[in-house]
Amino acid sequence: MFKVTIDNITVEVEPGTTILNAARKIGGEVVPPAMCYYSKLKGSGGKCRTCLVKVAQGSAADPRPMPKLVASCSTPVQDGMVVQNITSPEVLAARKAIVEFLLINHPLDCPVCDQAGECDLQDLSFKHGLEATRYIEEKREFDVVDIGEKIKLHMNRCILCYRCVYTADQIAGKRVHGVMYRGDTAEISTLISQNINSDFSGNVIDVCPVGALTDRTFRFKSRVWFLNPMNAHRDCLKCSGKVTAWMFGKEIYRVTARKDQFGEVEEFICDECRFEKKQTSDWVIEGPRHIERNSVISANHYEKIKKPSIIKPLEEKTEKQE
């Protein structure tokens, strides 16, 4: 076992564990945010750079610090490594920079985005973003397309995490979409007119950290924070049938996979469970699901209600205008 110290907390992990997973073992505030890494998708990570951390000591044997910040999701720990995440001003500054980069071309259309309330980018910006933008240039804009029969692609919101590409490769079978073109005109696309179509295609929605891939059967139906997430299951031949049913009263508005405390699905679910089974009678409802995330869903529903401080000034502003 290797001993690694992250933000002054020491933990023992198996050799080969990444810094991020060591931090997840500790839990809480020391866990770096991850926008592209997904533990269940091989090859994911390293791209978004939000999980950059400082390695203050490489290992017990070679205590030299690493010259640059490193992506914690793809850097394995060494025995005696000392890592700084939230205790390093340099890391926090870099994270702020990354958020700024991720947002300059982002449409900031949260008011009309189905992902709002459960969006990793929203959470990240809330925590690490600047209060005002320094970007006055034109934002890039792509067409909104139906990339699958039940899947909407808003490329404007995409942060090119590649998770949906890995999902198609590793979970959903024959991949027909990918990242086309390059640089800041790169896009998720099928290039030719065809649909993402497989028994597990809907999982790309769950792994998407932003509102780029959304469920067409749930489009504009409700804000996620008005819904009650309930653990539910059914006998399914294709998947485990264990899902979260998002309910309003007795109605099921949408079905997703169950997500863990890091926002990753516990088990991938099939498209039949996700898109076809919207009757309460299709499911055995187990009970309310605890959402362990730093978002308005958990804030509004089950736990202590915190009113975001932004609401008050907004109200005042609206009153004045009237």
Added chain:
Amino acid sequence: MGRKILLEHIDVPGIKTFDVYRANKGYSAVEKALKTMSPDEVIEEVKKSGLRGRGGAGFPTGLKWSFLDRKTNNPRYLVCNADESEPGTFKDRYLIDHIPHLLIEGLIVSSYALGCNATFVYVRGEFKTQIGILEQAVAEARKAGFLGKNILGTNYSLEIYVHSGAGAYICGEETALLESLEGKRGNPRIKPPFPAVKGLYDCPTVVNNVETLAAVGPIINMGGPEYAKIGIGRSTGTKLISACGNINKPGVYEIELGLPVSEFLFSEEYCGGIKGGKQLKAVIPGGSSVPVLPAKLITTTAAGEPRLMSYESLAEGGFVSGTMMGSGGFIVYDADACMVRSTWNFSRFYHHESCGQCSPCREGTGWMEKVLHRIENGHGRQEDIDLLVSIAAKIEGNTICPLGDAAAWPVASAIRHFREEFEFHVNYPELVRDPKHQPISKLAQVHV
């Protein structure tokens, strides 16, 4: 006249062909290495030579070779990086055009040292002609028994394959090159693991620049210590410098490392001075990615010492007053050049060449280009200049691969040394809207 190692026989008519190359002691390093030396002895000789990577990073070649995982049962690969795409750099193309067998000879000796039986040369797709030349050279060497099974009757076998890129600067980055060689998009890999452990086809791999590998033959012939005597300090041997821009004699020159920059710039043997008798304004000495230096600092360090063409001397003063040797792409600007336009131009280049994988580079390169484009076209704001410095600082060091740094440094250094030109663009937009405006120094005399 400086000593010529790589280009010693460059003027011999027909040196491009196997027969003439062979008649001029060509392939003697292969004979020496395969028949009289063990692979470890070859590596040792390269270590002793002090040879450093000629592609840009300047990492000691022998040391890089010693990192190669030799314990595995997997095949090991040597990949030659001929994706020469760094603006200002055209030395590898010159070598391949004129003396391709020097590269083939270096490839054979190096592959032998590293224990590789299949070696790839990745050539940028625009160099279609050079791909043909290399294929021809490989075929000739093969016919003469220097490639294939049991080379020169030894039990060592090697095949060299020429591979084409297809238009992507990023593939000059070694892991992007490997991805591309595997038939994928040129997205740099997340490191670790490094290629020495997990490279081409997940096997241990060394990636070296054309010029680096071309130097291996002569090093084996003359012996590492003899090569190390050439040059200055830790900058041993000779280096090809491709000189371009506003000079009288653009071209590829072999210099002994340690040559004074002013001599390289003004001597008839090399650049032959600034074109049209104009004043020197600035030089980017190592390809577009390294910091630009104004005339005063390129010929003399901040401490007042003459600046030399060596890894150490060019870097003297750090990024405050120094630059880097880089790939040896020596770009010279005369007094008429507009540094704002040039900086915008380079930032457009990096924006165009970003693979788009990681957020700081994907978003940051485009942002810098747009801001610079506004300033250049007379729509800049005073705060844009510091904004650029800030964006560059936020890209630098935070990206997957060095393209982020390469995009940030030209912008940061141009503002560091030519801030007044950026300010002039902001303050007198109507005077700079025409891209062919007079030099800022002249405009400033009239208007400030």
Added chain:
Amino acid sequence: MALRIQHKIFERDNQPVEFSKETLAKFRKLIGRYPEGRQKSALLPILHIAQEESGGHLRVDVMDFVADLLKIQPVEVYEVATFYTQFRLENTGKFLLEVCRTAPCAICGGEDIFEYLSEKLGITDGETTPDGLFTLQGVECLGACGYAPVMQVNTEFEENLTNEKIDRILSELRSKANVDKPKESKWAEKFC
């Protein structure tokens, strides 16, 4: 204000894909260079040849053919074809003029050469002349900075350009409007 990025959605045209026996043999030979199970490595060289031999651009059907040849998914070919600037998904003029506009060329008159060409041909960046003869394209560094300004005409270098030289090149190209490209420039001939 927004910067529209509109990438075309392509269609299969279901026209047969045909390559000569020699070309198919060359494909097989190229594939044979790479280890077993790593046929995908041959993708870039094969796409160069396939593009050149199917009229200068890659139809979806041609890309699908190549995917089949290399036993990979078509999307893997699309991803690559859209990444590299030398691959073209849409037809160009008979002569593709790619003018370098990166700084080392630009400070030696590269921008003027581009403008001159643009004026002479009456087209701007990325456009094709109505007669289908010329496509003008500004490109980034071609790696020939010492011979600036430079351009490539269907991947052949033209260096140390001047307006006079451009005139000469254009008239030579016009005189070749009805003949096929010379053989020595073929990609397939480069790989032996």
